[in-house]
Amino acid sequence: MIEKEVIKKKLKEFEIMEYIENVVDKPGYGFTEIQRTPLGEKVTIHTSKPGLVVGRKGASIRELTEILKSKFNFENPQIEVSEITDPNLNPHSVAKYITHTFQRFGPGRFKFLGYKLLDDIMKSGAVGAEIVLSGRGIPSTRAKSWRFSAGHLKKSGDISENHMRRGFAIAHLKSGAIGVKVSILTPDIKLPDDIDIYEPEVAVEEVTEQLPPEEVVKEIKEKIKEEPEVEKVPKSKEKKELKKTTEDIPKKESKKPKKEEKVPTAKELAKKKEIKDGNNKKE
Incomplete structure (x- = not known):
């Protein structure tokens, strides 16, 4: 019967897994898996500390392969050690x-x-x-x-x-x-009552009022008229440069006309002589 053969295979696998568990009963040991392949039997040992299972230079793995061949009649057992990433x-x-x-x-x-x-x-x-x-x-x-x-x-x-x-x-x-x-x-299992609610994304567009070109020109002209013209005040450096330039320029001569000297007449000259002669006589 096929059912009896299946039960025998499963019992044999259970015995092998129990034996490996007793042999490799060290801290960090997880569980063992057995797979039938065309090349032979593949035995994977899951543990969080693979160094303890492998042994020094793979000595414990070699001993285990020999025991599986002799005791459990495995033709070509291939033993692999898989590391458990998260033992918790x-x-x-x-x-x-x-x-x-x-x-x-x-x-x-x-x-x-x-x-x-x-x-x-x-x-x-x-x-x-x-x-x-x-x-x-x-x-x-x-x-x-x-x-x-x-x-x-x-x-x-x-x-x-x-x-x-x-x-x-x-x-x-x-x-x-x-x-x-x-x-x-574990967290990778999704429960049937888990519901993910996604909120709809609403795209907001900014609407700007576009004026006709004539009104835009009028607004610009009005703004220019309203803004008072401000004279540019020279900065401190510019002021200094202006002073230097004004000092270097020579002062212009005054253009006021000089007063013309009056020519004395004959009567005035005669009076001056009389005054001089009178002064000499008194002396």
């Missing part, structure tokens, strides 16, 4: 980060961790997010579940089933196991 929007990496912190420091400060990661997810641009922690130590010895949520999150419908990103991880502690579920509604 990847639910698998967020869930793995929570499990690693629980394994290192315990679940004592689970509230601080949950609210901090929610804040980071919403700052990255997510529409909504939810983190659910369940198990012993949350918050007491009895097994309970604690939910952290923020933003707008769909619980049913096409968006919830096909477009919501979900991640799951388990932290194995001495006290017991703690399950971590992370759901994120």
Whole structure:
């Protein structure tokens, strides 16, 4: 039956993905994808820290290819490591980060961790997010579940089933196991109730009254008549130059006519002689 073969393939893929997850269980690990190609099987490992997955000079990748050939009968496995640009929007990496912190420091400060990661997810641009922690130590010895949520999150419908990103991880502690579920509604998903309203653009045109040419000429003439003529006052430099030029020019001689000297008559000359002779006799 075709259905049984499909189920077998999917179960085998799940086993391979689970094995790779256990082998490459390091901080920053996201998820694994398997694709069948004509050349062989293509395995892509998504992680925010590709250097930890690749290892020194690609040693861990070489070991993983040999294990896939021997254990899972892969003919030509091609392993690629893809870097996650924004780990806060990847639910698998967020869930793995929570499990690693629980394994290192315990679940004592689970509230601080949950609210901090929610804040980071919403700052990255997510529409909504939810983190659910369940198990012993949350918050007491009895097994309970604690939910952290923020933003707008769909619980049913096409968006919830096909477009919501979900991640799951388990932290194995001495006290017991703690399950971590992370759901994120990324900003690239457009909701059906999102409506964009565009305001119509109104073009405003300036209207200017155009007068006939005869009236324009009349207005210009009236303005010229109204404006008084103002004599140009020479500037300070021009005044100095004018003074210099006036000093250099010689003064013109006065054109007033000189008084003509009167010629004395014979009687006047005789009287002058008599006066002189009288003065000499007295002496």
